[in-house]
Every structure is written in C-alpha cells, then in structure tokens.
Amino acid sequence: MITRRHLLFGSGVGLLALTGCGPQQAVDLVLGVEGPATAVNPAATLDLPAHVLRRLTFGEHPDDRPALLALAKSPDAAVEAWVVRQLHPETIDDSICERLIRRREALAQPLGELYEFKERVLLHELTAATLLRAVYSKRQLHEQLCHFWNDHFNVDMSKGECAWVTVAYDRDVIRPHALGRFSDLLRAVALSPAMLWYLDGRVNRVDGKGIKPNENYARELLELHTLGVDGGYTQQDVMEVARCLSGWTVRDQHQWRKGTVEFHRDAHDNGAKTVLGQTIAAGGGERDLDQVLRIVATHPSTARHVARKLCTRFIADDPSAAAIDQVAQAFTVSNGDLALTMRALITSDAFRDPAGFASKLKRPFHYVASCLRATAAHSNGGHAVLDYLGRLGHQPFQFPTPDGQPENAEAWTGTLLWRWRFAGAFARSTLAGTRVDTDALVKRFGSPAATAAHLFGRQADAREMTALAAAGGDALALALGSPAFQRC
Amino acid sequence: MSDRTLVLVFLRGGADGLSLVPPVTEDAYHRARPTLAMKPGSGHRLDDRFELHPLLAPLGRWFDDGKLSVIPACGSDDETRSHFYAQDLMDHGGRNVSGGWLGRFLRQAQGADGLGVLEAVTLGTAVSECLRGAPTATAFTSLADLGGDDDHALMGAFGALTSGDPLLGGPALAALAANERLAELRRAADHPAHGAIYPTNAQHGDTAADFGARLRLTARLIQAGVGLKVACVDLDGWDSHFLQDTVIAPRLTALGHGLSAFATDLGKDLDHVSVVVISEFGRRVAENSSLGTDHGRGGACLILGGGTTGGVQGKWPGLTSDFLEGPGDVAVANDYREVLWPVLKRHGATDRAGIFPEQVSSALRDQ
Numbered sequence: 001m002i003t004r005r006h007l008l009f010g011s012g013v014g015l016l017a018l019t020g021c022g023p024q025q026a027v028d029l030v031l032g033v034e035g036p037a038t039a040v041n042p043a044a045t046l047d048l049p050a051h052v053l054r055r056l057t058f059g060e061h062p063d064d065r066p067a068l069l070a071l072a073k074s075p076d077a078a079v080e081a082w083v084v085r086q087l088h089p090e091t092i093d094d095s096i097c098e099r100l101i102r103r104r105e106a107l108a109q110p111l112g113e114l115y116e117f118k119e120r121v122l123l124h125e126l127t128a129a130t131l132l133r134a135v136y137s138k139r140q141l142h143e144q145l146c147h148f149w150n151d152h153f154n155v156d157m158s159k160g161e162c163a164w165v166t167v168a169y170d171r172d173v174i175r176p177h178a179l180g181r182f183s184d185l186l187r188a189v190a191l192s193p194a195m196l197w198y199l200d201g202r203v204n205r206v207d208g209k210g211i212k213p214n215e216n217y218a219r220e221l222l223e224l225h226t227l228g229v230d231g232g233y234t235q236q237d238v239m240e241v242a243r244c245l246s247g248w249t250v251r252d253q254h255q256w257r258k259g260t261v262e263f264h265r266d267a268h269d270n271g272a273k274t275v276l277g278q279t280i281a282a283g284g285g286e287r288d289l290d291q292v293l294r295i296v297a298t299h300p301s302t303a304r305h306v307a308r309k310l311c312t313r314f315i316a317d318d319p320s321a322a323a324i325d326q327v328a329q330a331f332t333v334s335n336g337d338l339a340l341t342m343r344a345l346i347t348s349d350a351f352r353d354p355a356g357f358a359s360k361l362k363r364p365f366h367y368v369a370s371c372l373r374a375t376a377a378h379s380n381g382g383h384a385v386l387d388y389l390g391r392l393g394h395q396p397f398q399f400p401t402p403d404g405q406p407e408n409a410e411a412w413t414g415t416l417l418w419r420w421r422f423a424g425a426f427a428r429s430t431l432a433g434t435r436v437d438t439d440a441l442v443k444r445f446g447s448p449a450a451t452a453a454h455l456f457g458r459q460a461d462a463r464e465m466t467a468l469a470a471a472g473g474d475a476l477a478l479a480l481g482s483p484a485f486q487r488c
Numbered sequence: 489m490s491d492r493t494l495v496l497v498f499l500r501g502g503a504d505g506l507s508l509v510p511p512v513t514e515d516a517y518h519r520a521r522p523t524l525a526m527k528p529g530s531g532h533r534l535d536d537r538f539e540l541h542p543l544l545a546p547l548g549r550w551f552d553d554g555k556l557s558v559i560p561a562c563g564s565d566d567e568t569r570s571h572f573y574a575q576d577l578m579d580h581g582g583r584n585v586s587g588g589w590l591g592r593f594l595r596q597a598q599g600a601d602g603l604g605v606l607e608a609v610t611l612g613t614a615v616s617e618c619l620r621g622a623p624t625a626t627a628f629t630s631l632a633d634l635g636g637d638d639d640h641a642l643m644g645a646f647g648a649l650t651s652g653d654p655l656l657g658g659p660a661l662a663a664l665a666a667n668e669r670l671a672e673l674r675r676a677a678d679h680p681a682h683g684a685i686y687p688t689n690a691q692h693g694d695t696a697a698d699f700g701a702r703l704r705l706t707a708r709l710i711q712a713g714v715g716l717k718v719a720c721v722d723l724d725g726w727d728s729h730f731l732q733d734t735v736i737a738p739r740l741t742a743l744g745h746g747l748s749a750f751a752t753d754l755g756k757d758l759d760h761v762s763v764v765v766i767s768e769f770g771r772r773v774a775e776n777s778s779l780g781t782d783h784g785r786g787g788a789c790l791i792l793g794g795g796t797t798g799g800v801q802g803k804w805p806g807l808t809s810d811f812l813e814g815p816g817d818v819a820v821a822n823d824y825r826e827v828l829w830p831v832l833k834r835h836g837a838t839d840r841a842g843i844f845p846e847q848v849s850s851a852l853r854d855q
Contacts (some may be wrong), residue, residue: 156586158620200584361655365796393624400586400595400621409655415624416656417605418665420646424639467649474642481646483653 039066040445040453045192046357050457052079054488055314055360056086056346057140059370062444062454064246083346086141087179087339098244101129111168111193111259121162121434123397126157126167127389128381130396135379136487145178145338147365148313150396151404152306153225155198157397162197164186165259166397169194182306182336188293190217190293192251193259199402202249204242205267211268218242220402222296228308231301241296243269244280245286297336302396303328305455309407311339315350316359317408323350358457358487361409364392366488371426371480374455375436382433385426391418420481427477438476448475456484492835493710495703495719495763496590496618497747498578498735499627499739501726502571503767504781505788505818507736509538509558509800516807520774520816524781525734534558535800543740546748547792553720553749554798555758559827561786561805563820565849569783571727574768578824579617582846587621589828590718592843594622597717597836605666606709607636608718610704616720631674631705666714673712680704681711684753687745696742699723703750710757717835726767729780747792759794762831766824773807773816786818789827795834802827823848 040333041050049068053060071081085091101107104125106117114122135144157166173192177185189195196202199217206213218241222233245392247268251260263286276299280291296302307328311319323345329367330344331337345351362370368388372379379385389395392415396402399405406412429435445451452468456479460468464482471478511517512528513536531539532548538560540547550556566574583588592607604635610616610627619625628634635643643664650660680686686704687696699721723742728735743765750757770787786805802822805811813819825844829837837843 093646156621158580158588158617159586160584198586279819387627391624391626393622398587398620400591411654413659414605414662416650416659417643417666418624420643420663421635421639423646424635464649467645470641471645474645477642478645478649482651483650483656486656 033311036106039069040450041065042453044459044461045354046457047075048079048352049075051293051352051354051357052082052346054358054457055351056083056135056144057373058143058366059488060454060457062376062441065454079170081162083343086139087343089139089142089179090209092138093172094138097133100124100132100136104129107167107171109167111147111165111172111265112257114164115253115258117164119157122164122167123157124383124386125385126170128178128342129395130170130221131365131369131385131389132379132381134365135372135377135381140317141342142179142262143313146174146341148310149174149178149185149394151399151407152309153185154197154398154399154402154404155194156400158400160197161250161259162194164253165193165197168192170397177338177341179339180337182302182331182338182341183293185338186297187290187293189225190221190289191244191248191261193261196248196250196261200386201245202252204248205264206243206245206246206269207267213239213242213246215239215242218245224402224404225339226296226305227301228305231299231305233276240273240275241292243273244275244284244292247286248289299430302334303331303336307331307341307345310345312407314342314345316347316356320350323348326350358484360488361412362488363405363407364394364415364419364484365389365396367486368392368422370485370488372434374485375427375438375441375476377426377434377436379434385434388418388422392422419486423481424474424477426473427480434478451481455479456482458484460484491713491715492762493706494590494831494835495565495706495721495750495761496616497743497763497765498575498616498618498720498722499726499743499765499767500571500575500722500724500772501728501767502574502769503726503739503787504728504732505560505562505767505770505786506773507541507732507740508544508722508788508790509534509540509560511537511560511804511807512539513537514807516773516809520807522775523779524775535609537804538800541744543737543742544744546744547790550748550751550792551798555792555794557795557796558790558800559789559791559799559802559822561742561770561798561818561821562766562789562802562824562827563786563818563822564824565820566769567785567814568783569769569814571768571783576617578766578768580620581618581828581844583826584840585845587614588618589843590616590618590720591621591625593832593835593837594619594718598623605663606670606714606716609709609716610720611705612720614723616722619673619720621720622718629702629705631670634670637671637674640671659829663846669708669712669714673708673714678704678708680707680749680753682752682755684749686749686753687742692741692745693723693738694707695723695738696745700749703746704753707750707753710754710761728771729776729782730778732775732780735780751792752787758792762791762793762795762835764828764831765792766792766828770818773812775816782815784817785813786820786822789822789824791827791831795831 041047046324053064068082072078106125134143155162157163169192173188198212199220201217204214215238219238223229227233247264273280275295276402278295307324311323327345331341334340378399425431442451445454468475511524518525531542533539564578566577579588608619608625609623615625615627647660647664650656686700689697702721709716766789767787769783771781805819807820
C-alpha cells in the first residue's frame with residue numbers, strides 16, 4: 001500500500017503522482033479538486049456565505065464558495081440567489097451524483113421487486129447511497145431536508161418488512177416531498193408500507209366483536225409528526241384518530257402483490273368520531289384518513305412543532321421563541337409550503353445573527369460527510385467509511401424509536417474519540433475505497449493557511465496555526481478533528 | 489453507569505442441548521439415541537439427571553463453585569425450525585420489534601455521562617444483529633483495528649486543540665483517557681492473568697484457538713476498564729445433521745477450554761461479568777440415520793459469572809413422548825427471555841417491556 005501522508009503544513013513538496021486511475025476516472029475528474037485557485041473568507045470570523053455553505057449543506061466543498069459568489073455581484077445577493085436555487089432543487093443539474101447512485105440497481109426497483117433482495121443488501125445499498133448523496137449531490141439543501149424528514153418521520157429497517165420497503169420510503173415518500181407541501185408529505189407517509197409496518201398501522205383494525213384499534217401510529221402522528229407532545233390533544237383524540245385510520249393495511253411478503261397498501265372496509269370503524277373538537281361523520285370509510293390528516297396538518301400546534309424542529313436543526317439547539325414564531329407563521333401562511341417555510345427560516349434574523357455562526361455541533365453523519373466534501377475526496381461509500389457511522393452511533397434508517405436521532409449537541413459529544421479516529425484514518429487515506437489528495441487540495445487554495453481558512457470558514461487563529469504547523473504530515477487530520485471543523 | 493460486562497456467546501447453527509448437558513439417567517434419552525448417547529459417569533456430574541459433556545469438563549470446577557448455571561430445555565417461541573428465522577427472532581428478542589434486545593438494553597442502561605468509547609462490541613467482522621439500535625457499537629477482531637501507536641501523537645494534538653473548548657473540552661479529556669487505556673493495553677504484554685491457559689491451535693485446534701483469542705481480547709478490555717458493557721462472540725457451526733460427534737467436538741472443546749480460561753483470567757473481575765451462552769434452537773431428541781440430529785426446539789443455556797446462583801435451573805419437561813413437541817423435540821420449558829431478563833436486570837436494565845415487549849405465552853410461564 002502506498003502511504004499518502006503528505007506534508008500539508010510542512011516545508012517539503014509532497015508527492016504529486018496520482019495512483020490508481022481506474023474506471024472511476026471520468027467521475028473523478030468532475031468531482032476532483034482540480035479547479036481555479038480559490039478565494040477564501042479573509043475574516044477572522046465566519047461571513048454569511050461561509051455560514052450558509054456550512055449550515056445548509058453537508059459541508060463546504062472547495063467549489064462551493066466560488067460558485068456561490070459567482071451568482072451575483074454582492075455577497076448578499078449571491079447568497080440570496082444560491083438559496084433560491086437550493087430551494088428549487090429541480091433547477092440544479094445533479095446528473096453526476098445520480099450517475100453514482102444509478103450503479104446501485106437495487107435502489108431503483110419497484111416496491112414489489114425489492115423483496116427479491118436480501119435485507120442486508122438493501123440496508124448497505126441505501127446507507128451507502130445516503131452517504132454518497134450527502135457528499136456528492138449539488139442539491140445540498142434538499143439533501144439536508146431529506147435527512148430532517150427521515151428523522152422526523154423515523155422508520156427502522158430492522159422492524160418487520162421495513163427491511164425491504166424502506167428503500168421505497170426514502171425514494172418515493174421522503175425525497176419527492178422534502179421541499180414540497182407538508183400535507184402531501186404527511187399523507188405519503190401515512191399511506192407508506194414502511195410507516196404502516198413501523199408503527200403497526202397495518203394491524204390497526206376492528207372486527208365489530210371487541211378487537212380494539214392499535215393506537216401506536218395514531219399517538220405518534222399527534223405527538224411526533226404533527227401537533228407535538230404539548231400540542232393540545234388528549235388520550236381521547238388518540239383513540240379517535242386510531243378509529244379513523246383503522247382498516248388501512250399493507251400486503252405482506254407471503255401475499256400476492258406484496259407491499260401494496262390497501263383499505264379493508266370490514267376492518268374499519270365506520271362510526272362517527274370527534275378529533276380535536278371536529279366531528280367526522282359516520283360512514284366516511286377510507287375518506288376518514290384525509291379528514292384526520294387535514295385536521296392535524298392545519299392545526300396551529302403543528303405549525304409550531306414543525307417550526308421548532310426546523311429551527312432546532314438549522315438555527316440553534318435552543319432556538320428563540322421569535323425565530324420559531326416567524327417560521328411557524330410562514331408555515332401557516334403558505335399552507336405548509338416547505339420551501340417557503342425554509343426561506344423564512346433562512347432569511348430570519350436569528351439565522352443571520354453572526355453570534356450563531358458555527359455554533360452547532362455537526363452530528364456524526366454530517367461530520368463524516370463534511371470531511372469528504374471539504375477535501376473533495378473520492379469515495380465509493382464502502383464498508384470502511386460506513387463502519388464508522390456505526391461506531392459513531394449514527395447510521396441512517398437504523399434508529400429504533402420513532403422520535404428519530406437526537407438533535408442536541410450533548411447527545412453526541414461522547415463520539416469525539418471516534419471522530420478523531422475517523423479524521424486520522426480518512427486524512428491518511430487508510431480507509432479502503434476512500435481517498436483524499438492533500439497536495440492537490442493545498443495547491444488549489446495556494447497555501448496551507450488558505451486551506452485551513454477553507455476548512456474552518458474563516459482564518460485560522462494563531463493557536464490553530466501553531467498546532468497545525470506542529471502536526472506536520474497529520475495537519476489535515478488535525479484540522480478535520482479540530483473543534484472548529486466539528487461545528488457548522 | 490454500571491461497571492458490569494455482559495458477554496453473549498451465540499452458538500449458531502442450533503447446538504444440541506442434549507449433548508451440552510446430557511440427561512444421562514433418563515431412559516428415554518438412551519432409547520432415542522442408541523449410538524450418540526453418553527453413558528452415565530462419562531462427564532462431570534451436575535445433579536441426579538444431568539452431566540456436562542466430557543469435552544466441557546473444564547467447566548466442571550466453575551459449576552462446583554456455583555459460578556456456572558445450566559438451564560436445559562431453553563429456547564424461543566420459534567416453530568419454523570429455520571436457522572434464519574430462529575436466529576433472527578432470538579437476535580431481535582421478538583417478532584415485530586425495532587433493533588436487537590442488546591441494543592434496546594444498552595439504550596435503557598445508558599448513563600447520564602453519555603456514550604462510552606467501547607461500550608458495545610462484537611468480537612468479529614460485523615456488528616451482531618442483537619446489538620442493532622445500540623447507542624454505539626463496533627466490530628473488531630484485534631486491538632490493531634482500534635488504532636495503533638502511530639496515531640498517539642495525533643490523538644494528543646486533537647486533545648490539546650480541543651481542551652479549552654466550552655462544549656468539547658470535557659469530552660476531549662474523556663476521549664484521551666480512553667485512548668490512553670487502549671494504548672496501555674496495546675503496549676502491555678498479552679499474558680493472561682491468574683495462570684489462565686487459553687486453547688491453542690496445536691493442542692485444541694483452530695476453532696478453539698480462534699474462539700479463545702476472542703475471549704482473551706474481551707478479558708483484556710474488561711481488565712483495562714474501557715467501559716465495556718456488552719461483548720458478543722459467535723461460535724458457529726453447530727448444525728450437526730451428519731456425524732454429530734465429529735461436528736461438535738471441536739466446538740465443545742472451544743467452549744469448555746475457552747470459557748474456563750476466560751473465567752480464570754478474570755479472577756475477581758468475574759464477579760462483575762456474566763457470560764450467557766445461547767443457541768437459536770436445540771435438536772431432535774432421536775438421532776437420525778447418519779449419526780446426527782435434526783432441527784428441534786429446546787436447547788440448553790449456560791450462564792457463567794459472579795451474579796448467577798449456580799446449579800441446574802429452570803424447568804425440565806422430560807423426554808417421554810407425551811412431553812415432546814412436534815416431530816419429537818425437547819419442549820421449550822424455559823423461554824430465553826425469562827432466562828435473559830434476570831441477567832439484564834443485574835446489568836442495569838429497569839424496564840422489561842422496553843427490552844422484550846412481546847408477551848411470553850402464559851402456557852410457558854405457568855408450566
């Protein structure tokens with residue numbers, strides 16, 4: 001094995017020879033670090049472009065800042081243009097990333113065909129694709145929102161047939177609606193095989209002889225997906241919602257048309273119900289579902305709950321009431337338009353307050369992806385990288401409880417040693433299938449100090465520069481493990 | 489945070505409980521296995537009915553010391569007798585649950601001080617299914633997989649750069665301390681304590697040597713105090729349809745010598761450790777025409793450690809035809825969850841329904 005530990009901040013000139021150009025070469029050339037010498041933020045603190053490019057993405061790629069600044073004459077206008085583009089991902093050409101994902105044929109199979117694959121194959125392919133998208137997609141904000149909604153509407157591939165149908169959940173439910181309308185997303189989730197399995201909706205049935213509805217999904221729908229735990233619903237509301245949703249189920253692996261969601265009239269409680277004070281007349285049948293979803297999606301508590309979670313993810317672990325109000329207002333006025341809601345968040349004073357820049361701890365998945373992005377690394381998304389997600393406790397689609405992976409920094413500070421180990425192994429290119437070209441990176445930015453400024457989103461301070469200089473060949477690893485790079 | 493370690497040894501392939509702990513005084517046992525049955529007195533005596541298999545002889549002294557419990561007729565509610573389904577069920581601890589039972593246990597027992605660096609490990613190439621959903625889990629087969637001395641300076645540099653950080657300064661100190669313990673462990677000579685002798689390739693064969701090496705690594709982690717809460721070690725290959733004695737002999741050797749050496753190595757630390765040995769199912773009572781046995785139901789569970797009361801535990805349904813299940817299998821008189829729950833409780837679990845949400849059938853409980 002060739003050791004590629006180059007002297008980033010030392011005096012020597014590193015090896016420049018590129019080794020092992022294979023079939024990936026064409027993709028490498030597009031994804032690689034080759035490019036014009038790049039300007040970095042000259043200030044000692046993050047500026048708005050740096051903040052936006054770190055908070056709303058999975059890490060700032062060397063191309064990101066010049067591409068953003070090229071969008072308009074003033075940085076503020078450029079940020080505005082960048083945000084508008086990111087809020088409309090369909091306007092961004094993402095063919096390179098899509099080409100990488102298309103190699104994973106299992107992920108493109110129709111729902112029923114997914115059952116032909118082994119569970120662990122689907123888990124690996126979906127995990128790898130999730131990481132590769134986070135690293136290589138140009139639709140970075142959309143990617144962030146996909147993660148956000150996969151947490152908000154958490155499912156776990158280890159439960160029942162989620163092992164197979166979660167691929168379709170991410171692809172057909174979460175991704176198309178991540179920046180769409182909340183009510184559409186909520187309905188797609190409610191009628192997804194994955195959620196019907198994960199929260200037992202498929203066995204929510206009545207038989208007229210005493211079998212009671214299963215309340216699992218009804219409760220989490222109110223507590224986690226819409227109103228929030230203090231959103232003003234009662235146990236009676238939970239039971240009424242469960243009655244409304246009874247009869248919806250999904251065909252299992254032993255049946256013909258496996259994975260198909262259907263409504264069984266004879267298993268539905270067709271009596272009258274009252275949900276959050278609103279009457280749903282008897283005889284509604286399968287239309288009860290739409291009535292319930294309309295009631296909860298438009299409830300004021302839902303706007304607040306969703307706004308609070310978005311602000312927690314994108315503004316601060318403990319966001320101000322003013323920020324939440326502003327975003328909730330946008331959610332309500334736009335009738336749950338998530339692009340407009342996010343736009344309100346991004347233009348809010350709270351989001352743009354420099355005191356909040358670089359204040360969030362990256363969660364482990366974000367951290368790993370940002371190491372790859374910031375260095376323009378090449379990765380096949382193989383086991384060597386994915387294993388670290390397990391060590392860091394942050395594997396997508398494997399969180400057991402419906403509240404989703406925690407967002408607050410304190411939940412993740414215990415992962416520091418594994419973050420450092422990842423930074424070391426990654427920067428030294430000892431992870432099979434993942435490679436970083438340190439020389440090319442430094443060459444691109446023109447100097448070690450400029451490279452550090454790219455990684456931190458600001459000029460490195462004296463203490464950081466001293467430490468990086470002393471680290472010699474491990475300077476890149478040290479920069480990636482530093483407290484500055486742990487944050488976004 | 490509990491400083492106790494649970495070691496799960498999963499015998500994959502369906503280990504024959506009647507070989508692990510043969511009921512040598514039961515006529516039905518000898519009638520069903522004219523060729524394979526063990527004669528009374530060939531193994532270590534456990535009680536009036538059971539003996540240890542002769543190849544498990546090294547475990548005899550631990551049984552006599554009250555550190556080893558034996559639970560015969562232990563198994564799950566799986567009736568498919570499929571390795572895949574039965575292992576899946578026992579790994580997850582239920583039919584329709586999220587994650588594995590050890591994953592749920594670790595989430596429940598999680599201390600206020602957050603994640604340990606090496607809280608849950610599999611000594612193997614992939615994290616065990618029963619650890620799914622754990623707050624953190626890692627798989628490795630040697631200490632070198634956890635980093636080497638060549639990154640010692642780098643780890644120190646990370647620590648120095650992070651030490652003053654308001655959020656990460658404290659965790660950085662904890663990370664450095666854990667890293668230092670691992671480094672000491674790597675540097676320390678790999679000599680088992682208390683004269684323990686692990687199985688060797690030359691004397692006991694590759695299977696036993698490999699299993700022993702994984703147990704030795706587990707013991708080193710426990711002795712180094714890295715905060716290990718759960719370790720999983722698989723011992724594969726118990727599917728003895730054909731020439732059963734030949735198939736299971738190297739595995740019994742591994743189990744007997746490996747576990748005995750592990751217990752010796754731990755010394756007083758064994759008081760804080762529970763080793764649980766389970767298998768997805770036991771095997772048919774009657775031997776088949778190729779001197780083997782086919783997939784069955786009840787197997788045997790072993791618990792070794794300071795917290796166990798010793799002796800033969802649980803119910804024994806007997807082997808007469810009235811009490812056999814299906815095609816002639818040992819009835820599951822002791823559900824694996826009934827056996828595991830007291831162990832988990834001792835290791836800090838508080839809410840049984842949070843770990844095993846599904847009911848154990850009352851017929852089984854009341855037996």
